[in-house]
Amino acid sequence: MNNLRILVTNDDGIMAPGLRSLVTELSQIADVVVAAPDRERSATGHAITMFQPLRAKDMEVPGAQAAYAISGTPADCVKLAIDALFPGQIDLIVSGINRGANLGTDVLYSGTVSAALEGVMLGLPAIAFSLAEYMDPVFEPIASLAKDLVQALWQKPWPPDTLLNVNVPQLEVAALRGVKVTTLGHLRYNNPILTRQDPWGGTYYWLAGQAPEDNNVEPTDVWAVNNGYVSLTPIHFDLTDYRLLDTIAGWDLQLPNNRGR
């Protein structure tokens, strides 16, 4: 019987401890290869590199059968891995473990989630793992839990085109209250921009802000993580707002100088 073959990627870069812990654990249940950014690429969203070429540097990552550091974004890494570095050799993409949560509307900014989404767009199933702790993350127990979850999920009748976005609160594993299947919440930050003066009187700005927690209720991912659950959200890549198709089709929108419809 062939082993499960997993591609691991992330957006914190190939040296990140969250990726290293994940590879070590997943190598116990699968053949693991790695293609990850050569540096930190957080908050890059679904950016891709169109106007310069990409390089892939051979690396040692303990537990991985092969590993490449890519001079691009997380989405670049997955494109390159699937279509050039490991063609036909990947069953599942696992992205992470991200340092910090990827919840709610913030998933649109997330390189970790975008890497997984790129995999799904190319026809492979994917899971993104994030640890909801930015300042002082402890990855090892979460990596072990990720291994168990991957093993359990891979037994299930996985629908095609599916991305599962998993966020884990930083608690003792025994203190986690279980797995909740959730929807994406809506994170709208308070005080989102800081305005400051440089020493020469010029103005500069920081994107900042705090997410108000109280307007994200069950069954959102934000609520689940805040309440000690492992949050698991199924995600797709079709942004069409189907609810509005009929409404808008009913609007009379004539083009100027145009009689045909």
Added chain:
Amino acid sequence: MNNLRILVTNDDGIMAPGLRSLVTELSQIADVVVAAPDRERSATGHAITMFQPLRAKDMEVPGAQAAYAISGTPADCVKLAIDALFPGQIDLIVSGINRGANLGTDVLYSGTVSAALEGVMLGLPAIAFSLAEYMDPVFEPIASLAKDLVQALWQKPWPPDTLLNVNVPQLEVAALRGVKVTTLGHLRYNNPILTRQDPWGGTYYWLAGQAPEDNNVEPTDVWAVNNGYVSLTPIHFDLTDYRLLDTIAGWDLQLPNNRGR
């Protein structure tokens, strides 16, 4: 009566002719302000700038009452405009006119669409305009059409949280077959990676590929543009795959060392 107040942005940069044409035309029907990247930022997806500060440089853009060149991504521009540069002063965001189409799954890579999506996430309606011609775009007639469409659309009962993604084929305006309300197609490229050798024997890669057209049928946006229609797709930002929530909730996913659910 107050004028409609429009923020114009894009991902081709504040000097791009597509933006300039759009501002000139929209200034005939609205008070226009501009916040756009200080350089080309195509294919940046929904990236934001978290780890360095942003600068906003005062610029002259003919037709605009105020204009800033921002040292960040398209999504940065919209955040900064709404929350710091023009707070409470914007009714509608118009992004574009992009040089090249933004169709189907490619919208996830698009800075133009991501800028508009950021506006919607912050509570403002938005329209993204793209001209489906990369090599030799002629923007003026499409900008005039965009003005007419904005004027027509703004009279409609616009649902909240709505982004309209508009793609226009490069035809004589009189030859356009009308406006089609469409869904996002799925663009999966053939031959997606080019592998090359540098003069010193090293390997590098280009993201490339051609989109096969034939698997995108009516009512997709890809089909509409290929058949001479102006494509108008309603887009939302909730990536939750609601179809799978019940299925996955039915999977028995126990955490290790954990008895509580």
